[in-house]
Amino acid sequence: MTEPRGLEVELLSIEKRYGGVRALRAVDLKIGAGSIHALVGENGAGKSTLGKVIAGAIRPDSGELLVAGSRVNYRSPRDALADGITIIAQEPVLVPQRTVLDNVFLGVEAHQAGVVSKKQLRRRFRDLSERAGLTLSGRARVGALPVADRQKVAILQALARDARLIVMDEPTAALTPDEVQRLFEIVRALVGSGTTIVYVTHFLKEVLELADTVTVLKDGEVVRTAPTADETPGRLVTAMLGRSLDLTFPPKTPPLADAPVVLRASELSRSGVLEGVSLEIRAGEIVGLAGLIGSGRSEVANAIFGALRLDGGNVELDGKRIRLRSPQHAIRSGIALIPEDRKSQGLLMHRSILQNVTLPHLRQVSTFGTLMGRRERATVSKLATDLDVRMTRLSAPVESLSGGNQQKVLFAKWLFNPPRVLVADEPTRGVDVGAKRAIYQLIADLAAQGMAVLLISSELEEVLGLAHRVLVLRSGRVAAEFPTASLSGDDVMHAAFGTEALGLGAR
Numbered sequence: 305m306t307e308p309r310g311l312e313v314e315l316l317s318i319e320k321r322y323g324g325v326r327a328l329r330a331v332d333l334k335i336g337a338g339s340i341h342a343l344v345g346e347n348g349a350g351k352s353t354l355g356k357v358i359a360g361a362i363r364p365d366s367g368e369l370l371v372a373g374s375r376v377n378y379r380s381p382r383d384a385l386a387d388g389i390t391i392i393a394q395e396p397v398l399v400p401q402r403t404v405l406d407n408v409f410l411g412v413e414a415h416q417a418g419v420v421s422k423k424q425l426r427r428r429f430r431d432l433s434e435r436a437g438l439t440l441s442g443r444a445r446v447g448a449l450p451v452a453d454r455q456k457v458a459i460l461q462a463l464a465r466d467a468r469l470i471v472m473d474e475p476t477a478a479l480t481p482d483e484v485q486r487l488f489e490i491v492r493a494l495v496g497s498g499t500t501i502v503y504v505t506h507f508l509k510e511v512l513e514l515a516d517t518v519t520v521l522k523d524g525e526v527v528r529t530a531p532t533a534d535e536t537p538g539r540l541v542t543a544m545l546g547r548s549l550d551l552t553f554p555p556k557t558p559p560l561a562d563a564p565v566v567l568r569a570s571e572l573s574r575s576g577v578l579e580g581v582s583l584e585i586r587a588g589e590i591v592g593l594a595g596l597i598g599s600g601r602s603e604v605a606n607a608i609f610g611a612l613r614l615d616g617g618n619v620e621l622d623g624k625r626i627r628l629r630s631p632q633h634a635i636r637s638g639i640a641l642i643p644e645d646r647k648s649q650g651l652l653m654h655r656s657i658l659q660n661v662t663l664p665h666l667r668q669v670s671t672f673g674t675l676m677g678r679r680e681r682a683t684v685s686k687l688a689t690d691l692d693v694r695m696t697r698l699s700a701p702v703e704s705l706s707g708g709n710q711q712k713v714l715f716a717k718w719l720f721n722p723p724r725v726l727v728a729d730e731p732t733r734g735v736d737v738g739a740k741r742a743i744y745q746l747i748a749d750l751a752a753q754g755m756a757v758l759l760i761s762s763e764l765e766e767v768l769g770l771a772h773r774v775l776v777l778r779s780g781r782v783a784a785e786f787p788t789a790s791l792s793g794d795d796v797m798h799a800a801f802g803t804e805a806l807g808l809g810a811r
Contacts (some may be wrong), residue, residue, distance in 0.1 A: 310338035310500035311372055311469040312499035313358055318367035319795045320353055320524075321709075326355045328364065329524040333471075335517075337776045340491065340501045344508065344517035346544050346764065346797075355471040355504045359391035360384030380419055388468030392475060394545070395456035400447030407446050408460045432463050437493050452483040459490060469500040474597060476510060480605060488514055506596040508537050508801050516735040520544055535668060537803035541794065552771035554748040556788075564622070566756035567639075569608060572617035577603050579780045581617075585725065585756040590747065592771030592788070594796050600780040601760045604643055605729045608758070609641040610634040621724060635664055640722035642714055642731050644760075650714045653703040657695060659686050660702050661716045668721060687716040692742060706737025726750060729760040744770060764793050776800050 313335045320328040328350050332492060335341045335358075338516050343351040356362040360378030371375050371387050378384045381391065398407050409425050429442045438456050454477060462470050472491075476484045490513060491501055498751035503515055512532050520527040520543040527543045546662050562652065563586040572581040578600050585591045595601050608619060610628030618625055626637050634641070643649035651660050661684045662669055670678040684698055691712045695705060702710055711731065718726065727748060732740045747770060751757050767774055768788055776784040776799040784799035797803075 310498045312337040312699045312771070313389075313469065313502075314370040316368040316370070318354070318357060318364045318369070319362050320350075320357065320362065322500050326359070327524050328464075331367070331524070331526055333504060333519060333526060335531065337500055338498045339517060339803045340495055340503055340510040340515045341520040342503045342505060343521060344505065344511055344518060344540060344544065345521035349521040349544070351504050351521050352473055353524075355391065355473050355502055356520065357602055358502060358693075360472045361387055361391060364503035385465055385467075386468055386506050390465060390467045390469075391460045391471040391473060392455065392462060393473050394723045396454050396461075397456060398446050398454060399463075400445070402446060403442060404440050404444050404446060404449075407777055408432070408442075408464050410461070427465070429460075431587045431640070432460050434784075435493075435497065436460060436463060436490055449683075452486075454621075455487070456490070457519070457740050459494075459689050460660060460715070463494075467499065469502065470494070471502040471504065473504045474506070474572075476505065476507065483514075484671070506598075506801070508540050508803060511535075511540070512537070526636070537801065541797050541803060544797065546618075554745050556770075556772065557588070557748070557752045558772055559586045559751075563587045563589065565620075566622060567608070567758070568620040568623075569604075570618050570620075572604065572619075574603065574612065574614050575615055577612075577780055578607065579781070581777070581782055583758075583782070587754045588751050589773070590757040590759055590771045592767035592774040593758060593777060594764065594767050594774055594800060595777035595783075597762075599777040601712060601777055601789075601799065603778070603780070605643075605727045605758070605760055606795055607643060607734060608634070608725070608727055609639060611641070621765065635723075640718035640723035640726050642718070642726070642728040643713075644730040644733065646710055646714050647771065650717075651702050651710060654701055657688065657693070657702055657705070657713055658698040660713055661687065661720055664717060664718050683720065684716070687719060688713075691716055691719075691746065706735075706739075708735035708742075711735050711739065711743065715743070722750075722755065725756045725758070727760070730762060731759070732761070732763070732766065764796060767796070768793065776803055 314334045317329050318331040331354060339485060343354060345351045356363050360381045360383050361758055363379065365698065376387065390609050399410065406423055408429060426442060432441060436459060438460060440453060446454060476487060495501055495684050505511060512535065516533050517529060517571055519529040520540060523545055565584050566587050568584040572578050581604055583591065591658055593601050594606060604610055607614055610631045610633050619628055621637055628634050645725065647653055658681065662680050693712045694709050702713055715810060731747065732743050747757060747759065759771055768791060771788050774786045774788055774791060774796060775782050776796055778800060786795055
């Protein structure tokens, strides 16, 4: 019998911390050569971190990684690639201006006397495409390809580097059902030739249909590893749950029975992203938006904020239809957004705290085009004090603050001129427990003052602990709506995963 081409990987007591957060806790795991091994868990469970450790993209703080029985210490993905290990991210890192052929062989081109041999590359490209069962034009520009085809380019890129183990991180999040099935065929063909696949996903239907083995992670720990033949959707969901509400949430103040509807979004649609999403939020109400990565949560937030162009649907504020052509229109209408990534979407990291807070409101602190510095500083100083922003001075750059204080500055930016509607997308991402508690209280206080709040969070306990109602998105649609008074984590998770008592339900 010939040795399998794929690699066997073993992780022993792997630990990874980010500040005070333990992303991985003493993880022990063995991945068999030539198998499809799935990693599942809630958002933040540690599955992507674990996949990146295997691929050399993240260095663990402690523990051992054994590849084919030998201990390794990868300092970069390049080190892992030398052993035949690579990762295909949810959004593959490719050069959009170059062709498919160029991207596939980037860095591993065939040369003749120092000159790249296009003839050899085209022959190798045909061989790789046939081996993987892929149909792509080598001359196509990558930037013009749909997501599914870009993932095919990433697979061919991995094969061109003689990858023996491929980590696939959420590979189907942006694919149609037909594209998902085609990807499955490709994965099975790769495994048939001996390649090992580590498959990171939220979609339980895919796990049970495709993988040989599944590992469930929760809070950075391995709950169990078992053959998929022994698992059911219900067993997997139950294994992923269990996080208690260990953070203290403020008491809920329900909105008044006759509270008016402040925001009404109807039939929001964008091809391949959102399909007829409707919701409404009353004054003083916190509506939670739950769902998995790729379900459309952030797209709803961006649509309401005017940052995502829609194919159809409308938004009403206080009973009047508004046309949101841009975030500027949304801000002027009284809608504010706390984005999921504060560093790239919410703050100017090199600018001062003062500048970040007042930038959207310069008209209010200016007279005939001249900035009224004293008024600006007094208002921002009061906001910083009210929000307990820990800083040395208002002129300090935002990047000098901790994550929690950066997030408070982001809230201060919108509370300078309080909006009618606050859309908070992952409002506590990357902050410590103390800052989380302060942000929870702030959101509850804003709602109690009559603000309409749309809360989006990957942390289920945040949604259950803060929201008055919860909408669950799945594949760009509202899959379920629950009042939180009688809601359990099981209800939300089953709706998010599309699992039912009698079977799997929709993806």
